[in-house]
Amino acid sequence: MPNGRKLFVVMPWPDYAHLSSEDAEAIAAYLNSLAPIKNAVPGPFGPTEVPSTLVSVIVPGGVYAKMPAPK
Numbered sequence: 001m002p003n004g005r006k007l008f009v010v011m012p013w014p015d016y017a018h019l020s021s022e023d024a025e026a027i028a029a030y031l032n033s034l035a036p037i038k039n040a041v042p043g044p045f046g047p048t049e050v051p052s053t054l055v056s057v058i059v060p061g062g063v064y065a066k067m068p069a070p071k
Helices: 021-033 061-066
Strands: none
Touching: none
């Protein structure tokens, strides 16, 4: 928001911004050491389906500015 209010933190980057290089490299090494998993990825939700998780949509500012105001 222009006033600095946070609405939704997609990734808690402030929590990771102060990691040392060694800590960041250790996290990356750990993640790279994990075996890949295979699972079915649910795919797009139909118009009558309700997502079971939070869904957020990023709208570019120019597009958002042209959208009608919410009722």
